[in-house]
Amino acid sequence: MTKTTISEVHKFVGNEVTIGAWLANKRSSGKIAFLQLRDGTGFIQGVVVKSEVPEDVFQTAKSITQESSMYVTGVVQKDDRSPLGYELLVKNVEVIHQAVDYPITPKEHGTEFLMDNRHLWLRSRRQHAIMKIRNEIIRGTYEFFNNNGFVKVDPPILTGSAPEGTTELFATKYFDENAYLSQSGQLYMEAAAMALGKVFSFGPTFRAEKSKTRRHLIEFWMIEPEMAFYEFEDNLKVQEEYVSHIVQSVLANCKLELKTLGRDISKLGNIKAPFPRITYDEAINLLHEKGFDDIQWGDDFGAPHETAIAESFDKPVFITHYPTSLKPFYMQPDPNRNDVVLCADLIAPEGYGEIIGGSERIHDYNLLNQRIEEHNLDPAAYKWYLELRKYGSVPHSGFGLGLERTVAWISGVEHVRETIPFPRLLNRLYP
Structure with missing residues (x-):
């Protein structure tokens, strides 16, 4: 297992790596789940394809909540559409801690609320x-x-x-x-x-x-x-x-x-x-x-x-x-x-x-x-x-x-x- 960070994934194109990360956001479209991952060094999208991973891994990817922590293992791929220039084709997700009711959601929040948090x-x-x-x-x-x-x-x-x-x-x-x-x-x-x-x-x-x-x-x-x-x-x-x-x-x-x-x-x-x-x-x-x-x-x-x-x-x-x-x-x-x-x-x-x-x-x-x-x-x-x-x-x-x-x-x-x-x-x- 090669552990790395998001800022260093450019060194591992085509290789499988493991990244410790938090879930910033996610979306899914039936048979694909898109995980927006962050690890402190940067942000990267993890793509989980239902047909390419065990069923329990796909279900974990679909159910994991915002700001939960995990180890994500996948293959680094170039992606010109990504601001980073790379994405992760996910093979496994190991949840470390499941976050519940994270208060800052993708919706708009007032300044005072954000400052309190x-x-x-x-x-x-x-x-x-x-x-x-x-x-x-x-x-x-x-x-x-x-x-x-x-x-x-x-x-x-x-x-x-x-x-x-x-x-x-x-x-x-x-x-x-x-x-x-x-x-x-x-x-x-x-x-x-x-x-x-x-x-x-x-x-x-x-x-x-x-x-x-x-x-x-x-x-x-x-x-x-x-x-x-x-x-x-x-x-x-x-x-x-x-x-x-x-x-x-x-x-x-x-x-x-x-x-x-x-x-x-x-x-x-x-x-x-x-x-x-x-x-x-x-x-x-x-x-x-x-x-x-x-x-x-x-x-x-x-x-x-x-x-x-x-x-x-x-x-x-x-x-x-x-x-x-x-x-x-x-x-x-x-x-x-x-x-x-x-x-x-x-x-x-x-x-x-x-x-x-x-x-x-x-x-x-x-x-x-x-x-x-x-x-x-x-x-x-x-x-x-x-x-x-x-x-x-x-x-x-x-x-x-x-x-x-x-x-x-x-x-x-x-x-x-x-x-x-x-x-x-x-x-x-x-x-």
């Missing part, structure tokens, strides 16, 4: 495809940074201070001290960059933001590189090369998943560096031209504004040089303009909004100390962060990419709740 919804073709694309983006992330001399560093999740203030943080007690769930590993990554040059982190972050939009999660994952001796322009170059890399990786390695989702891959094929850039000032003017008369210089952009700006480009677009008043305390001022900082948000096409925020960081001790005071932050909590500017300070830059928004954009999914295995939303902590 997220632990089961993950088994569907669509969710399987999204998770495979997420995995490929993660794989491509490690590939890009490892190939470009970055060192993976893991910042703490429990912190005593916040990069952007504490208004949107989850507070907890750390024995006799106050602590917070991290909203970013950036400050710690700056320390790591001073030790290791070019670093990146990949981990969960938390925002206690009471938002219900399709772009927001309470718990999400961030990729956060930080680079010593990298100035503003250097930073933008790394960002566009990284995003280009992960998009092209998904196109190369997730063709079947993109097809399952009905993604228009022609829009993704064009995502290659360099990306267009406009300043915040130019973005304000563009919005006025598009009829957004209410927005004024100094206002932050909302989702409708970002979408309108992105519509003018066929690639992600950098919006640079935001007003100082809109951005966190650590961003380096433009040497030619005190009222803006050397930062950029990368806006994805097709209405997916900001996927990256980044900047050159302040490397002057006195200026950073002044900014901490202006933002009414506790100097004692940031003593270690200031010391990075006290002992061998250098220009440095970094950015953070939100994984779930990026997955949503690349896969063409409407809402970020589908881009993470178990989403944490404003009113959802179950399952």
